[in-house]
Amino acid sequence: MKHDFIDKYSNLDSFIHRLDPRTKFLTSLALTIAVVLTPAGNWKVFLCYFLILAVLILFSRLPLLYVMKRSLVIIPFVLMVAIFIPFFKQGQIAVSYNSGLFQLSITYDGILILTGILIKSWLCILSLVLLTSCTKLADMLEGLKQLGxxxxxxxxxxxxxxxxxxxxxxxxxxxxxxxxxxxxxxxxxxxxxxxxxxxxxxxxxxxxxxxxxxxxxxRGYNGEVSAIRKLHYAPADAYFSLLLFILLLCPPLLWW
Amino acid sequence: MHIPDGFIDVPVAVTTFVVTVGAIACAVKTTNHNLGEKQVPMMGVLAAFIFAAQMLNFPVVGGTSGHFLGAALAAILLGPWTAVLIMSSVLVVQCLVFQDGGLLALGANILNMGIISVFVSYYIYKGIYTLLKGNKAARLIGAGIGAWFSVVASATACAIEIAISGTSPWEIAIPAMTGIHIFVGIGESLITVAVLSLVLVTRPDLLELQVA
Missing domain, CATH: 1.10.287 (Helix Hairpins)
Incomplete structure (x- = not known):
């Protein structure tokens, strides 16, 4: 069997790997929501979120090249849906080209929206790569079960x-x-x-x-499966969540 | 057509998530009633099957390749509610292991590819099957048309969600998504028919479980 592409780095050991899966899941979700809620154009806020993610990725000891490669998974969707936005969005025209038959113009609003989407989806995919590469699926499932x-x-x-x-x-x-x-x-x-x-x-x-x-x-299966795996919510999880939530709230409060 | 995060806004994500949770809860209840929790190993293996089948690529126009979605096949072979559970499992694993589709967009992705596609294809299949008085050809025609609509419907749903979020204007999102998937759907439909005819020849008893 050659399936090293599944769960490749979840066996590493780092501060992030040792966190409770519930902590990781909820903070990832919070980060994603924070990024999605930020309107395009707030570059400082996006930069802060990127720095938070970069620090976490460095802490996690994941190979950076791997993280970059995995984050490219969004490209096909971007090509299919987003790439035409600058050509169609109404607004002030940035570049225009007239071939006689048709008029091609790119608007500032369109470029703004496209960059916004690219940055947002890239930040979110980084967070997802971080979450999934640092958590074994069995642990994640146990965490999700606890979450209802x-x-x-x-x-x-x-x-x-x-x-x-x-x-x-x-x-x-x-x-x-x-x-x-x-x-x-x-x-x-x-x-x-x-x-x-x-x-x-x-x-x-x-x-x-x-x-x-x-x-x-x-072997006696009756529809019930009992797991030996026990999750442990440590004080470190609480501190980490609290710190991350504060860090997520700061940039919007400062610059919105 | 897994939507990454950043393409749909929070209200759309939350709405689709709520609809998805409702549908999955209903599916859990219905399958528990019909099959019992004892069928869990079978459903796990079949979800893994859909996942593996999606790894097989087929050529689409111009050197690009597409892959099988499987929602229509699952719906026809196993019934809609079981199919909803299986497709949702596949999408959850694709998100949590392969980063295919975003975390916040998971509800939307399950709604498009695991719920809308399943019900659209199932009812078209069943409608055609009963309309044509249920012989083998009727099954295959129904499956083919149902599979095509499953792909087109889920692509359109995806485009609508993106357009409502204000990410992409309607006049781009709908043609881009639906337009491409009109062709992808043909592949899906041909494969679904081929799979179904093979199953009808080798294990026709499996289909008796459903449209009996």
Whole structure:
């Protein structure tokens, strides 16, 4: 199995890694909300939030290159939705180009909105990368359960997490087998092959699910799962949350 | 079409989150009633299946590639409420492990890809199936059309949320999102039909669980 892309750095040890998952989840959410609520144009506020994140990322000992790479995940969406905004937004014109047939103009308002969105979504993705790279999913799920997510849903998620590795492996093997048999031909043929792959994967997964369930029944499963994992909310968590909330509130109070 | 944070504003995020929580609570209740909490391992494995199936890329026009969404397939094979739970699980893991889709935008993402897509495709499938008096061809036609609409509907919902947030004007958001996904939807529809016909040949008993 080669799935080091899943949960890659959650085993590191740092101050951030040791925080309670609930603390990390709630402070991340608070940071995201603070960033989203800040209107575009308040560059000083964004700079402060960036500095807070940068300090936290440095503390977490995550490789910086990895954090940067992960943060690029927003690019496709930006390209699809945001990139045209400067051309369409009404307002004072910054650059204009007339080709005779049509008029292309970029407005200051449009540029402002686009930069605002780019900065906001980049700051938020940094915070999400930090949260998810510093927390093991099992801990996170336990934290979410404490925060009130339904028990059944948490159980499904933890089973899913266990079998992602197995099924992703199966899917990758199928893809390799397909590619080594010179996958080509016309469009219809390609879709039929992918359909057959996914269908086979479905039937195998379904039968695997049945086997897992029967095996669990044989071991006394009655719909209840008890976890040994216990979360510990330490004083450090309270101090950290308090400090972060104050730091988040300061910039808007100073510059709005 | 996972919306990252920063594209929708807080009121939209909160509204979609509340709707999503309601739908998931309802799904938990309904599946508990129909299947029992004992089906949990099965649903976990099937959520992992959807996740793995989404890793298989297919070519779209011009060298770009798309991937399978799976909401329609899950809805047709397992029923809408189970599908809602499975798709939500997939989206939660994609957010919390792969940073696909934002934390604050999670409610909106689940609403678009895990709830709207599931119900749109399920009712179109079921409508066509009963209209054509339920033979094999009716299933496949219904699944194909349902799958196409599932993708287009969730892309449109996504565009509407972005436009309401004031991030992108309506005249850009709707054509950009819906326009691209009209083509992506064709791929989704072809694959869903192919998967369903394979399942109908090899394990037709699995489908009897649903439209009985």
């Amino acid at each position: 997510v339904p028990h059944v849903f948490i159980l499904i998620l933890s089973f899913m997490y266990r079998y992602i590795f197995v099924l992703a492996d199966q899917a990758m093997r199928m893809q390799q087998a397909r590619d080594s048999r010179n996958f080509g031909g016309n469009y219809w043929h390609k879709f039929k092959i992918i359909g057959n792959m996914i269908g086979t994967l479905f039937i195998r997964s379904y039968e695997r699910g049945e086997r897992v369930y029967v095996a669990m029944l044989a």
